[in-house]
Amino acid sequence: MRLGAALRSELSKLFRQRGTYAGFVVVLALVGLLTWGSHYHQDRFKVANELGPDFVVAGKSITALFIARAAMDVAMVILMPVLVAIVVGGLVAGERQSGTLRTLLTRPVRRSTVLLSKLVAGCIYAVAVTLFLGLSSLALGYLVFGWGDLVLFRGGLAILGPQAGLLRLAEGYGLAAAAMCAVGVLALMLSVLFDNPLTAAGLTIAVLLVSGMIEFMPYFEQIRPYLFTTNLPMYRACLKASVDTASISISALYLLGYVSAMVLVALWVFSRRDVTC
Amino acid sequence: MSASSVIETEGLTKHFGHIRAVDGLDLSVHAGAIFVHAGAIFGFLGPNGAGKSTTIRMLTGLLRPTGGEARVLGRPIRDRLRVGRSIGALVDEPAFYPYLTARQNLRLLASLSGGARAEEIQEALKLVGLDQDADRKLHTFSHGMRQRLGIAQALVPRPRLLILDEPASGLDPEGLAEVRDLLRRLSEEGMTIFLSSHLLGEVEQLCTDVGVISHGKLIAQGAVGGLLAGGGPAVRLRVDDARKALSVLADLPNVMAAATGDGSIEVGGERDSAQLNELLVRAGVRVYELRPAHRTLESFYLETMRAGKSNDRPDAEKAENDNDGSG
Incomplete structure (x- = not known):
């Protein structure tokens, strides 16, 4: 009923904290380093190196689109999940630790409304920081290298013109943002279950790491396709020469299943849990 | 209800x-x-x-x-x-x-x-x-x-x-x-x-x-008002050894005594002031002052807590001790 008001208050809290912007600063620093590295070590980043000796590549391959693609490749593996886990992991546990959850929940508002508003706010942060990664890498890449084609060499070779390349990256970043929302939901669930925001954030990363390790263990081969971390990098399908929409759809469905289950657990626990501190 | x-x-x-x-x-x-x-x-x-x-x-x-x-x-x-x-x-x-x-x-x-x-x-x-x-x-x-x-x-x-x-x-x-x-x-x-x-x-x-x-x-x-009026008018004592005085008074039936924040003792219940004085002096407690006192919420509270403690059920005691033990 008061979801709008609760969401406005969550966003107001989230974006009035300096800590929220630390993630954006880190992302900007990473993009800066990536752009600087690409500029001063262009030889190492030549597409020809990736394609092997059978190909002769002429023209400019390092462009704004290349930087945006590389930024996605580099940041989505660890950095972005860590940033999302830290911020979203504190949304409930942080308020519980500081006592403000107590103040909040004496108000005539459903606990489910409070939690859903935090969930949406967390997802807005995840989307914002992911889009910031894409936009800042495009902007810095454009300033240093200018516009140009997007060369994709995984699963074949594709050279996309600036417009098609931008569209492909937009799809990729959209999927990456969705994946980071799924990480945010995991962090929020752990934030409901644990009192300490650092525990919630740390466990989020631990779950991702363990799930990622299981992926590479031969004994778990049969469950590999269903793992959270197997389906999380669905955005990578957009960085291949041709987009495998079927694999994206399957991954999206699995993630939706995980997200639904985690939201239900979080809602169930949050609605019943005693506020003792 | x-x-x-x-x-x-x-x-x-x-x-x-x-x-x-x-x-x-x-x-x-x-x-x-x-x-x-x-x-x-x-x-x-x-x-x-x-x-x-x-x-x-x-x-x-x-x-x-x-x-x-x-x-x-x-x-x-x-x-x-x-x-x-x-x-x-x-x-x-x-x-x-x-x-x-x-x-x-x-x-x-x-x-x-x-x-x-x-x-x-x-x-x-x-x-x-x-x-x-x-x-x-x-x-x-x-x-x-x-x-x-x-x-x-x-x-x-x-x-x-x-x-x-x-x-x-x-x-x-x-x-x-x-x-x-x-x-x-x-x-x-x-x-x-x-x-x-x-x-x-x-x-x-x-x-x-x-x-x-x-x-x-x-x-x-x-x-x-009702709670403080209950129990009759209290007596306030100023003595040289409050602890000793309290232990003497604790043996009296139907008498409730409590130390107050300023070091004196407030006594309520069925008692006679002269008897109280005699009893304390005999026990070696020097009584400097003995006067009727307005019953305060503090003395009512302390008396109530003392009476409540003697009526506590064993499991409630255990729960409290466990609670203390868990920090």
Whole structure:
């Protein structure tokens, strides 16, 4: 009923904290380093190196689109999940630790409304920081290298013109943002279950790491396709020469299943849990 | 349960594991316990760990009762949203967002209660004397200022019932007097106030009714005037060895004695002043002063706690000890 008001208050809290912007600063620093590295070590980043000796590549391959693609490749593996886990992991546990959850929940508002508003706010942060990664890498890449084609060499070779390349990256970043929302939901669930925001954030990363390790263990081969971390990098399908929409759809469905289950657990626990501190 | 009561509980119970924090609490005067009238200021007293905060947390929806029933303003506390619309609460230490100003904090919290007009927020800030500091960020506030802001947030939007858990905690004497005056004004306007406190002097000055809780059970209740009039006039003693005097007096039947904060001893119950004096002198206690004394809430409380301890059930003792042991 008061979801709008609760969401406005969550966003107001989230974006009035300096800590929220630390993630954006880190992302900007990473993009800066990536752009600087690409500029001063262009030889190492030549597409020809990736394609092997059978190909002769002429023209400019390092462009704004290349930087945006590389930024996605580099940041989505660890950095972005860590940033999302830290911020979203504190949304409930942080308020519980500081006592403000107590103040909040004496108000005539459903606990489910409070939690859903935090969930949406967390997802807005995840989307914002992911889009910031894409936009800042495009902007810095454009300033240093200018516009140009997007060369994709995984699963074949594709050279996309600036417009098609931008569209492909937009799809990729959209999927990456969705994946980071799924990480945010995991962090929020752990934030409901644990009192300490650092525990919630740390466990989020631990779950991702363990799930990622299981992926590479031969004994778990049969469950590999269903793992959270197997389906999380669905955005990578957009960085291949041709987009495998079927694999994206399957991954999206699995993630939706995980997200639904985690939201239900979080809602169930949050609605019943005693506020003792 | 009475339809006109503001707060009523029946067998209200809260267990944390095997610890009984609140153990079948009954708050209803016509059913044999307390009845909190509209416009009353009700003091909820008890030692640390007695179950005061747990009761308040159940009344405000922060804790789910293990058993029993509670009604606030005629509605069961399960109906948290409707109950919450008519109450304002300060539970435990006031907690706010340090990166927001006082005004922003109040606006944010009020938005979850359906919103409040800017004038309402300003009025609440003025009532607690924070209107000049309304646009300062909370991290610059002292403990006393936070405490007053805690009361202000409970007043936005204006509630029918104000529930305050230790509202005077951390306030200086001037702040105490201000909060006392504020609560009196609100009471005169018809607002019912339910507060827990350790400051018995403050409670005596402020409250119309009190209830005493020990080990999760209500052990005394009633109008302050009635409770202090009960037990007959007390005698105040000033002696050279208070401990020895108390041990002598403890052996007397139907006599209750308690050391007061200023080092003297207050004696109530069936006793004869001359006999008391003789008894103490014979026991080697020098009596410097023996005079009729106004019975204070402090002496009533100490007597009640002493009497309550002797009636404690073994499992309640065990729960308390376990609680202490767990830190």
